[in-house]
Amino acid sequence: MGNKPSLEGTSAQVAEVSKEDTKKPTTESAPDVSKTYEELVGSNSRTIAEVSKAKEKPSKPVEEWKEPATIPKKIPHMYQAIIKQADDPSDGGLLDKIQSSGIFLNNKKQKYWVEKKSGCNCFMLFARGLLITWSENQNFWQWVSLKETGDEEIEIASLLNVCWLEVHGRFETSYLTPGIMYEVVFMVMMEPGYGWAKPVNLRLRLPNGYVKQSELCLIEIPKRQWTELKVGEFMAESNLAGEMEFSLYEYEGGHWKRGLTIKGAVIRPKK
Numbered sequence: 001m002g003n004k005p006s007l008e009g010t011s012a013q014v015a016e017v018s019k020e021d022t023k024k025p026t027t028e029s030a031p032d033v034s035k036t037y038e039e040l041v042g043s044n045s046r047t048i049a050e051v052s053k054a055k056e057k058p059s060k061p062v063e064e065w066k067e068p069a070t071i072p073k074k075i076p077h078m079y080q081a082i083i084k085q086a087d088d089p090s091d092g093g094l095l096d097k098i099q100s101s102g103i104f105l106n107n108k109k110q111k112y113w114v115e116k117k118s119g120c121n122c123f124m125l126f127a128r129g130l131l132i133t134w135s136e137n138q139n140f141w142q143w144v145s146l147k148e149t150g151d152e153e154i155e156i157a158s159l160l161n162v163c164w165l166e167v168h169g170r171f172e173t174s175y176l177t178p179g180i181m182y183e184v185v186f187m188v189m190m191e192p193g194y195g196w197a198k199p200v201n202l203r204l205r206l207p208n209g210y211v212k213q214s215e216l217c218l219i220e221i222p223k224r225q226w227t228e229l230k231v232g233e234f235m236a237e238s239n240l241a242g243e244m245e246f247s248l249y250e251y252e253g254g255h256w257k258r259g260l261t262i263k264g265a266v267i268r269p270k271k
Contacts, residue, residue, distance in 0.1 A: 120177040176236035193259015204232030207242030
């Protein structure tokens with residue numbers, strides 16, 4: 001029979017292996033706890049800050065705000081020639097005024113302004129700038145002051161009693177913006193009166209000889225409010241230079257009249 005394996009040798013080997021195993025650690029080494037909590041947190045914080053800083057994009061320099069340049073105002077047609085007639089031509093703000101409230105010309109006989117929407121020249125001839133028959137006779141007409149702009153006053157003509165009504169206005173057409181359709185209207189107010197059974201005549205005469213004429217019954221217009229009486233319309237052209245004439249009259253019926261007040265006549269782009 002064969003020899004049996006020796007148990008003594010095996011036991012000795014097992015004992016040696018057991019001794020070697022006891023020398024190896026049974027678990028992984030524990031972290032070094034000698035560092036304080038503050039040191040750990042501080043280290044992590046610095047790391048996060050460095051990472052965040054690395055991710056940040058470089059900021060663009062802030063540009064200094066600059067006030068936008070002022071857009072120059074457009075000089076109206078025939079501006080220099082018109083403002084020579086201004087009541088205060090030395091006023092440095094004339095261009096601003098004509099684009100807002102307007103300026104007075106020829107001792108408050110006229111007013112000049114620029115329409116905001118179109119940028120076109122507009123004018124008003126006040127009653128003192130019109131030719132009114134017998135207007136200086138206090139038996140027939142009365143001149144009354146009226147506030148026009150702020151504290152500025154103009155004079156309006158109130159009819160007391162006449163049988164010969166005749167009002168004319170003249171204006172240089174070259175002051176009007178070329179290529180624009182203009183209209184002329186009288187600005188009047190009717191009070192209770194008499195003598196208006198017969199219609200009045202309205203007439204527009206241009207420098208080229210064109211005449212527009214119409215009739216209007218003043219009995220039909222509202223009382224105690226400013227009303228526009230349209231005289232006519234025309235195209236302003238550069239070759240249409242010279243004075244035009246517009247009129248309001250009635251003297252054929254022979255009726256004495258009362259109750260009409262005239263503020264003036266307006267020349268403006270057609271509405």
